[in-house]
Amino acid sequence: MSFNLSEVIHIISTIDDLLSMGEHPYTITTSAGYDVEDDEEIEFINFIFPLKNGIVSMKMYDSVGLMTYKNHSGEILKNIEFDDMSVAELNGSFKKVFKQVREFDRQQASTAKSNNTSIDRASFGLAEVN
Numbered sequence: 001m002s003f004n005l006s007e008v009i010h011i012i013s014t015i016d017d018l019l020s021m022g023e024h025p026y027t028i029t030t031s032a033g034y035d036v037e038d039d040e041e042i043e044f045i046n047f048i049f050p051l052k053n054g055i056v057s058m059k060m061y062d063s064v065g066l067m068t069y070k071n072h073s074g075e076i077l078k079n080i081e082f083d084d085m086s087v088a089e090l091n092g093s094f095k096k097v098f099k100q101v102r103e104f105d106r107q108q109a110s111t112a113k114s115n116n117t118s119i120d121r122a123s124f125g126l127a128e129v130n
Contacts, residue, residue, distance in 0.1 A: 018098050026050050053108040056101055067097050069104055078104050
């Protein structure tokens with residue numbers, strides 16, 4: 001399978017529409033390549049874009065896609081496979097997976113906030129003493 005330009009533009013437009021709901025600026029990086037499996041080259045297209053608390057890499061093959069969420073340190077926190085044929089239809093698994101990843105990103109913010117609460121209080125106490 002090869003991706004034609006209109007499909008790529010459609011996918012980028014879909015990602016753009018979904019990202020534009022956020023408050024922060026973003027860029028979408030696109031690349032293409034081949035993975036070798038059982039001596040066969042398998043074409044893929046990769047989209048990388050930031051969310052508020054992490055970075056998403058979406059690798060799409062012929063009939064399956066993989067969305068990977070990494071924190072800003074590069075640690076993989078979540079992998080979700082999806083049927084990439086639904087991207088062309090603008091509904092189905094791609095949007096569901098994207099929404100799952102956005103919700104996961106929001107949870108990362110609250111996790112980081114709750115982890116820093118005691119540190120913030122300690123910092124406040126030190127500032128008060130000085």
